[in-house]
Amino acid sequence: MSIITIIGAGMMGSAIGVPAADNGNEVRLVGTPLDSEIIRHAKQTGEHLTLKRQLPGTFRYFPFEDLDIALEQSELIVSAVSSFGVEWFAQNVLKKISNVLPILILTKGMYLEENGSLITYPEYYTRQFPDQEFSFNAVGGPCTSYELVDHDQTEVCFAGSDPLVLAGLREIFETDYYHVSTSTDLTGLEVAAAMKNAYALAVCMAVGLSEAANADGHPNYNSQAALFGQGVREIMRLLEIYGGGAENIVYAAGDMYVTIFGGRTRKLGILLGKGTGIHEAMEELKDVTLESAVIAERTAKAVRTLIAQGKASAEEFPLMVFLDQVINKGQQRVIPWSLFEVQAN
């Protein structure tokens, strides 16, 4: 049995506590300052406000003010802040931890540096605390929080530098419904996880396109599949450029699949596909946290930078270049279908 402190009481942070608690571990859920209402409600009722599900009765809840208590004797920290909370996590949590603890990072996407390069969050945190010896690990693979809480069959991957640490993390979380692969190819897993947002958005644009074009509502699976395949092609190439293994396409493809059907990204993609501009679409969806849109924005910028630096060619990334124009430049163009062709020679 271990004591696990999860920082961030959003949906995924709360959900990953479920398999850990089912395994008999002590799960301490700490809200960020944005999660006060979630923590208060869960403490009173056992229910998670946004997941709208009961959490395990053994969960212990802490408002952020009680972080120190929640960290006492903790053997593992889970960072469950969103992409917007990464700097905050470094300053307000990591700075306070003196012990050398394993840290499992749930934050999706990658960190976009000033110079337009993407780095993994473990890399980002390590640079912030060069003298510390935290063991940073990350989670990838297709997992929606609701289904995890419901004990639906789920396959994920934990990646980090030390197989022994990974085996220990796996032991905490592995159950008969939450299946944990492990990998030392952290970059590969994170590139796969980060890129899937933009490409899932593209597939959902095809859904919107057909909704706009077909009064009978027939869905145009050919075009969705064409963009899915092109997404796979461009992610394979990005894995190569970033030095990640090709086998991570397994997680990227599964993750795209879940993201296409998962809700929020889908809504944005459909609006864009129907011809709504990005600003108008974001305004229409403003009550929904569009973290996925921001991740797509960042990856598109990063690929633009790779192309500008000559590390990639625009011809290899027709879909990402198109997405960059739609998302970051507010242009609405026709999907460049013929640019996805590749010819034998």
Next chain:
Amino acid sequence: MSIITIIGAGMMGSAIGVPAADNGNEVRLVGTPLDSEIIRHAKQTGEHLTLKRQLPGTFRYFPFEDLDIALEQSELIVSAVSSFGVEWFAQNVLKKISNVLPILILTKGMYLEENGSLITYPEYYTRQFPDQEFSFNAVGGPCTSYELVDHDQTEVCFAGSDPLVLAGLREIFETDYYHVSTSTDLTGLEVAAAMKNAYALAVCMAVGLSEAANADGHPNYNSQAALFGQGVREIMRLLEIYGGGAENIVYAAGDMYVTIFGGRTRKLGILLGKGTGIHEAMEELKDVTLESAVIAERTAKAVRTLIAQGKASAEEFPLMVFLDQVINKGQQRVIPWSLFEVQAN
């Protein structure tokens, strides 16, 4: 302008004539003996009986008795027979063709030899006619026939040994909605296309599982995505074993995506996922041509053979081994979720 003779007036054979006709080519659609009613009806009304759509007015229709007339001055033969018609096509069509013509094969899947090996249809036909010099080419990539007839955006790949022949074929079919990549990696494309049936069936089993388990109808995307990812993993390995390029996973993933949502395979997978045995399920769906089930059956047998011969290990193919048990041995077991895990070492 070319004269194109399509043998087989099923849905895909008829559909691929649409972009060719739109490009101004003369399209001659020849029914097999099973297609008499389709040909008669189309000749009278211009409508395709099973596609339930009007075909281009320039199509010329031929019953099989008039094959010779349909072949006169023809510059390209398209073989649009199903997996069940391959031997028939060799004996009744190829044997009658004396000229050296390019042949484009639409038949999905691969040929299962007596010894349990899979070979591509071009390879099969070449072995049947070792003295002929036909140029056999094949089509892969995600394409449902209905959507092609509707001019929905579609991306496919033509593969064969000669880039010049492929370029010529592409010129005949390429339109602003039917996008043709070309590749000399015929084996890779065909392995990708053949394997997707079995793995799409697996994903649809997860749909059936969740329909059976969740009275509220919520869909368990995590488990669908897990099986999708595992399918990608096993197809990547099969590409390696058969000597096909890893980049063909682009077509396999897109093709799986279309097949999961495309109808017939989905129905069978859902029944299996709900716990119906394969024989009962096939009986229930007997009015539907389950070519995809047969393709899945054959690929599962072929992988079983690879394992028996020591060319692959069962541990690398937990999902195909499971499918083999369900489809070919009539066993119904629980999906072996934990076997899909891969550990760092």
